[in-house]
Amino acid sequence: MSGQNLSYRYSEAFKQKVVTEIESGKYSIRESSNLYDVSDVSIRNWLRKFGKNHLIGKVVKIEMRGEADKLKQLEKEKRALESALAQAQLKIIFLESTIECADELYSTDIKKKFGTVASKIPFKKQIGIN
Secondary structure (H helix, E strand, O other), X not given: OXXXXXXXXXXXXXXHHHHHHHHHOOOOHHHHHHHXXXXXXXXXXXXHHHOOHHHOOOOOOOOOOOHHHXXXXXXXXXXXXXXXXXXXXXXXXXXXXXXXXXXXXXXXXXXXXXXXXXXXXXXXXXXXXX
């Protein structure tokens, strides 16, 4: 039969048996190849397809029912909080700019005076209006 190209089909159960034996350490790939007269390449493909080692180096996420919904809800709340924070920061920048403009317009330092006790002189007299 030399020179003929023979093709064998192996059952899923047989492939899984070989993979289990290799993963348990009972046989190496080479030993299984010799024992069952199967090519190393085929056995490596079976290991990739049926073996547990294909999970090594990958992140496997296990979650309970409802966890995905909870995660989506938390992400939505996070986006809302980030948006609110950004708006608050813009408001602070606007208010600080307004104070700076008022400082220049009235030649004063509102921030410095903010912590002091308010003057008893009416505002109109402070700015020179009768």
